[in-house]
Structures are given as structure tokens and as C-alpha cells.
Amino acid sequence: MNVVMINFPKIENILGNIAVIENETIRFEIKRVYYLYDIPSSSIRGGHSHKKLQQVLIAISGSFDVVLKDGKTEKKVTLNKPDIGLLIENNIWRELENFSSGAVCLVLASEVYDENDYLRNYNEFLKSKK
Numbered sequence: 001m002n003v004v005m006i007n008f009p010k011i012e013n014i015l016g017n018i019a020v021i022e023n024e025t026i027r028f029e030i031k032r033v034y035y036l037y038d039i040p041s042s043s044i045r046g047g048h049s050h051k052k053l054q055q056v057l058i059a060i061s062g063s064f065d066v067v068l069k070d071g072k073t074e075k076k077v078t079l080n081k082p083d084i085g086l087l088i089e090n091n092i093w094r095e096l097e098n099f100s101s102g103a104v105c106l107v108l109a110s111e112v113y114d115e116n117d118y119l120r121n122y123n124e125f126l127k128s129k130k
């Protein structure tokens with residue numbers, strides 16, 4: 001599985017840094033932005049794939065792990081920098097775990113929310129990959 005990490009351009013300053021995300025920086029037009037916060041460290045989020053949706057995940061604060069599965073291989077990525085994004089393309093199963101205290105996961109999404117776009121059953125996901 002090819003894991004795509006995106007380094008956002010940043011403006012570093014002794015008074016504090018700025019990271020900039022523009023539509024050009026990522027592969028799709030952003031239609032939705034949401035974020036996960038106040039996450040208990042024992043939480044496991046995700047546990048689904050998307051038929052069409054692509055997303056970029058960013059650890060805006062703190063850290064967490066993302067487990068990616070394509071039906072054949074599995075990779076674990078730790079996100080812990082606010083200037084690095086993880087692109088998750090469609091048809092990839094994801095699980096988010098090991099959240100640090102104060103972790104915030106910002107998500108840039110290629111589509112508006114649509115529950116019909118989700119596959120929340122792992123066996124159905126595996127069947128869809130055949």
C-alpha cells in the first residue's frame with residue numbers, strides 16, 4: 001500500500017509558526033472540514049472505509065496512530081506534527097487509536113457528509129475489494 005504524506009508549506013518564526021493549506025496543496029477540492037477532539041485515550045475511531053470520499057488527516061495537536069488496510073496489506077502511521085497530513089484515498093479501511101492527551105484530528109474532506117458512502121462492516125469491505 002502506498003501511504004501518501006503531505007508536507008504543508010510553513011512559515012517559521014521565533015514568535016510562532018504558520019502552516020498553510022490551500023486546495024492546490026492537496027489532490028482534491030475541500031468540501032468539508034471537521035475535527036475530532038476531547039478524545040479519550042482508549043478510544044478507537046474510524047472502523048470503516050469510504051466508497052468515494054478522500055480525506056487528509058492532520059494531528060493539529062497531540063498525536064494518534066492511524067491503521068490503514070487495503071484488504072491485502074496493513075500499515076500504521078503515527079501523526080504528531082501539525083504541518084504533515086496523511087492522505088487516505090477511497091476504499092481504504094482506517095482505524096484511529098492511541099490518542100494522546102489533548103489530541104485534535106483535523107480532517108479535510110473531498111465530499112460533504114453522506115452515510116451511504118460508508119462501509120462500516122469489515123467483511124463487506126473485504127468483499128468489495130474482490
Ligand code: T46
Binds near residue numbers: 036045046047094
Ligand atoms: C473518518 C474519521 C477520521 C456527521 O453527521 N457528519 C460528519 O461530517 C461526520 C464526520 C460524522 N457525522 C456523524 C455520523 C455518526 O453518527 O457523527 C457520528 C460519528 O461519526 P463516525 O462514527 O463516522 O466517526 P469516526 O470518528 O469514527 O469517523 C470520522 C469520519 O466519519 C470518518 O470518515 O475517516 O472520522
